[in-house]
Amino acid sequence: MKLKVLLTIPRTDNKIEEMAHFLQEGASLTVFPEGFLHNEILTPALKLTAGRDGLVISGFKHWTPKGVYEKALVIENGRIVGEYTKCILTKTEQAKGKLPGPAIHCVDTRLGRIGIPICYEIHFPEVSRVMALDSPFLLLNLIGTGMYHAQQYSQWTALARARAIENEVYVVGCSHCAGEIPLAFAYSPSGELLGELVNTHGSLSLELDTAESANRPLGYLDDRLPTYFTRLCC
Numbered sequence: 001m002k003l004k005v006l007l008t009i010p011r012t013d014n015k016i017e018e019m020a021h022f023l024q025e026g027a028s029l030t031v032f033p034e035g036f037l038h039n040e041i042l043t044p045a046l047k048l049t050a051g052r053d054g055l056v057i058s059g060f061k062h063w064t065p066k067g068v069y070e071k072a073l074v075i076e077n078g079r080i081v082g083e084y085t086k087c088i089l090t091k092t093e094q095a096k097g098k099l100p101g102p103a104i105h106c107v108d109t110r111l112g113r114i115g116i117p118i119c120y121e122i123h124f125p126e127v128s129r130v131m132a133l134d135s136p137f138l139l140l141n142l143i144g145t146g147m148y149h150a151q152q153y154s155q156w157t158a159l160a161r162a163r164a165i166e167n168e169v170y171v172v173g174c175s176h177c178a179g180e181i182p183l184a185f186a187y188s189p190s191g192e193l194l195g196e197l198v199n200t201h202g203s204l205s206l207e208l209d210t211a212e213s214a215n216r217p218l219g220y221l222d223d224r225l226p227t228y229f230t231r232l233c234c
Helices: 015-023 039-049 091-095 119-123 125-132 150-167 226-233
Strands: 002-009 029-038 055-063 068-076 079-085 106-109 112-115 138-142 170-174 183-187 193-198 202-209
Touching: 002 015, 002 170, 002 183, 015 029, 015 039, 029 039, 029 068, 029 138, 029 170, 039 055, 039 068, 055 138, 068 106, 079 106, 112 125, 119 125, 119 138, 119 150, 125 138, 125 150, 138 150, 150 170, 150 183, 150 193, 170 202, 183 202, 193 202
Parallel strands: 002 029, 029 055, 112 138, 138 170
Antiparallel strands: 002 202, 055 068, 068 079, 106 112, 170 183, 183 193
């Protein structure tokens, strides 16, 4: 199945207007970055998606009495139909009172299964591998403000490409346009750069074939030897 995927690089102000603008593209899947939505604008954001054919996956900063969770929401026709909560937090996030999710997992959507490593989680091969074991067609990296300097940008995109190669799955991602180095990127299951947008407000439109992530011609997952990996669980 071929899908039109829109990776957005939105501004952080006027988020409802930004969301309405990008939804006009009519993509099969429209993606918004980490923390794009929050409690106060969730209801109007859901209303924007009502009556539309495509799915939306958006970052959601969920404020609760216990603390803050960074989530990814799967939204369809005005309803939340799935979610994932970020598990691996930076020390800065922990100091700010953010809380980890209960488990690393994929989300099932009507387009297929999707893994959503949120921001920093792309740095941990274990996160993407756990998701890849459930055979998603896509790993979707929702990023916050963007890259703080050129070295971080080059490292981040190199890691995303590595996650695509080692798991033989599409890896795409996007960040806000928030004063740092905003970006959107997409890598094929073989690590080919399919598209990139840097240093601008806008969107990256892609056509992805879900069958490409099902082929896995090299078979890295099949060649694993989990009994040798027990130290990773300590």
